[in-house]
Amino acid sequence: AIVARGIEMIYQSGAERFRALKNIDLDVKRGDIQLLMGPSGSGKTTLLSILAGILTPTAGSVSLLGEEIFKLSGSKLAHFRLQNIGFIFQGFNLFPALTAIENVEVALNLKGIRKGAARQQALGLLDQVGLSQQAKRHPQDLSGGQKQRVAIARALAGNPRLIMADEPTAALDSHNGHAVIELLRNLAKEKGRTVLIVTHDPRIIDVADSVAYLEDGVLKAGAHR
Amino acid sequence: AIVARGIEMIYQSGAERFRALKNIDLDVKRGDIQLLMGPSGSGKTTLLSILAGILTPTAGSVSLLGEEIFKLSGSKLAHFRLQNIGFIFQGFNLFPALTAIENVEVALNLKGIRKGAARQQALGLLDQVGLSQQAKRHPQDLSGGQKQRVAIARALAGNPRLIMADEPTAALDSHNGHAVIELLRNLAKEKGRTVLIVTHDPRIIDVADSVAYLEDGVLKAGAHR
Ligand SMILES: Nc1ncnc2c1ncn2[C@@H]1O[C@H](COP(=O)(O)OP(=O)(O)OP(=O)(O)O)[C@@H](O)[C@H]1O
Ligand SMILES: Nc1ncnc2c1ncn2[C@@H]1O[C@H](COP(=O)(O)OP(=O)(O)OP(=O)(O)O)[C@@H](O)[C@H]1O
Ligand SMILES: [Mg+2]
Numbered sequence: 001a002i003v004a005r006g007i008e009m010i011y012q013s014g015a016e017r018f019r020a021l022k023n024i025d026l027d028v029k030r031g032d033i034q035l036l037m038g039p040s041g042s043g044k045t046t047l048l049s050i051l052a053g054i055l056t057p058t059a060g061s062v063s064l065l066g067e068e069i070f071k072l073s074g075s076k077l078a079h080f081r082l083q084n085i086g087f088i089f090q091g092f093n094l095f096p097a098l099t100a101i102e103n104v105e106v107a108l109n110l111k112g113i114r115k116g117a118a119r120q121q122a123l124g125l126l127d128q129v130g131l132s133q134q135a136k137r138h139p140q141d142l143s144g145g146q147k148q149r150v151a152i153a154r155a156l157a158g159n160p161r162l163i164m165a166d167e168p169t170a171a172l173d174s175h176n177g178h179a180v181i182e183l184l185r186n187l188a189k190e191k192g193r194t195v196l197i198v199t200h201d202p203r204i205i206d207v208a209d210s211v212a213y214l215e216d217g218v219l220k221a222g223a224h225r
Numbered sequence: 226a227i228v229a230r231g232i233e234m235i236y237q238s239g240a241e242r243f244r245a246l247k248n249i250d251l252d253v254k255r256g257d258i259q260l261l262m263g264p265s266g267s268g269k270t271t272l273l274s275i276l277a278g279i280l281t282p283t284a285g286s287v288s289l290l291g292e293e294i295f296k297l298s299g300s301k302l303a304h305f306r307l308q309n310i311g312f313i314f315q316g317f318n319l320f321p322a323l324t325a326i327e328n329v330e331v332a333l334n335l336k337g338i339r340k341g342a343a344r345q346q347a348l349g350l351l352d353q354v355g356l357s358q359q360a361k362r363h364p365q366d367l368s369g370g371q372k373q374r375v376a377i378a379r380a381l382a383g384n385p386r387l388i389m390a391d392e393p394t395a396a397l398d399s400h401n402g403h404a405v406i407e408l409l410r411n412l413a414k415e416k417g418r419t420v421l422i423v424t425h426d427p428r429i430i431d432v433a434d435s436v437a438y439l440e441d442g443v444l445k446a447g448a449h450r
């Protein structure tokens with residue numbers, strides 16, 4: 001479902017030229033849970049953003065569900081991402097002016113699900129991450145782990161076929177962390193979604209089909225399990 | 226060094242009245258490493274913010290280094306915090322308009338350390354968290370774990386006697402996480418600082434003198450080790 005070839009990323013800021021990703025190839029089969037691990041600063045967020053079409057690589061190609069995403073026009077790519085990818089950001093990126101439930105409802109609205117149906121599905125998603133009591137809170141009135149869980153609920157809205165998560169359990173304790181891992185495992189194994197997870201959390205290794213390691217922008221595949 | 230008695234925190238937002246902390250007592254001896262663990266939403270950030278004087282409790286008292294902090298005037302409290310507390314925020318709270326090194330230098334300036342001395346100390350602190358190569362970057366051009374490490378360096382600036390850290394290893398991999406834990410351990414055991422750490426990270430338990438658990442706003446002390 002995900003095929004990346006020859007990915008290069010060079011960040012240019014002023015005189016500085018930093019090669020963050022070096023000639024990366026990656027294959028993820030449909031319905032698999034693929035982990036991406038590695039030291040802080042190794043390029044995981046950069047790679048995930050490129051695989052999700054959020055960031056354009058300096059070189060290389062990415063094919064998602066058979067579609068060469070960087071050959072699409074800007075608006076076609078935006079539409080493709082909306083329809084097919086649920087992205088969980090490392091920094092959550094919630095809309096501060098909206099409540100928890102509105103944050104999820106907006107994602108549903110963008111997929112054509114509205115009003116009563118949107119409200120119901122949003123409540124269901126918040127319930128899955130243990131946040132039904134916090135539906136009307138704004139992000140500033142939520143704990144770190146609660147914000148992370150709203151971001152997870154929002155990414156899962158509308159059942160995207162590809163889920164890309166950047167450290168989805170970083171702010172979570174043992175119980176909530178396990179609940180999220182189980183949620184992601186179920187989406188892949190019972191519902192056939194393809195799940196790509198960047199993580200430092202060794203607990204997630206147990207549910208992975210494959211683990212790859214990034215170090216200084218170079219990808220080494222762990223053994224396919 | 227830290228004595229908290231009868232801490233209550235009630236958040237009021239509109240009609241909602243939420244009791245986040247319930248009659249909390251805590252004692253932390255000087256030079257100890259105290260851990261505060263518990264589920265997402267249990268009140269850890271709230272309690273830490275109160276212990277640091279950043280948030281005023283609905284009831285109760287906090288004494289730091291013998292000083293009753295909520296009896297101080299606003300400016301005296303601000304001055305006391307500046308002189309004595311290094312705080313690492315769960316969301317890092319870096320100044321986006323400043324570079325990594327400037328973020329640390331500003332903290333030193335506020336303590337009367339300037340120019341050459343500030344630059345040198347800032348570089349030393351960044352080096353301790355493995356970021357000497359990233360000194361001139363702005364926060365938006367840093368990875369999640371790099372931002373966390375700048376926040377740590379900044380909190381340690383000027384050698385504060387109390388260090389309060391809200392999930393300081395959440396965004397860090399194994400190697401960097403261990404380096405930070407060792408840094409904090411050394412500050413307590415070799416340099417006599419008092420270190421209070423909110424964490425979900427079980428690796429930190431090994432260096433702790435005491436572990437307390439928060440659940441739904443109620444504190445239970447773990448055994449003093
Ligand atoms: N401004 C606020 N208004 C209302 N409720 C709040 C506010 N800030 C925090 N809360 C609630 O208080 C409780 C404790 O929040 P806190 O941020 O202290 O939790 P935490 O233990 O740090 O969680 P995490 O591990 O997820 O960071 C949570 O249920 C949270 O939703
Ligand atoms: N806009 C940018 N300009 C320059 N360098 C950048 C920029 N964004 C990221 N980098 C650098 O690229 C490298 C990879 O960053 P990335 O955010 O992908 O790391 P990461 O593996 O996700 O780290 P972490 O585990 O800390 O989140 C880092 O060294 C980072 O400093
Ligand atoms: Mg990252």
Ligand SMILES: [Mg+2]
Pocket residue numbers: 143144145269270271315391
């Ligand atoms: Mg918190």
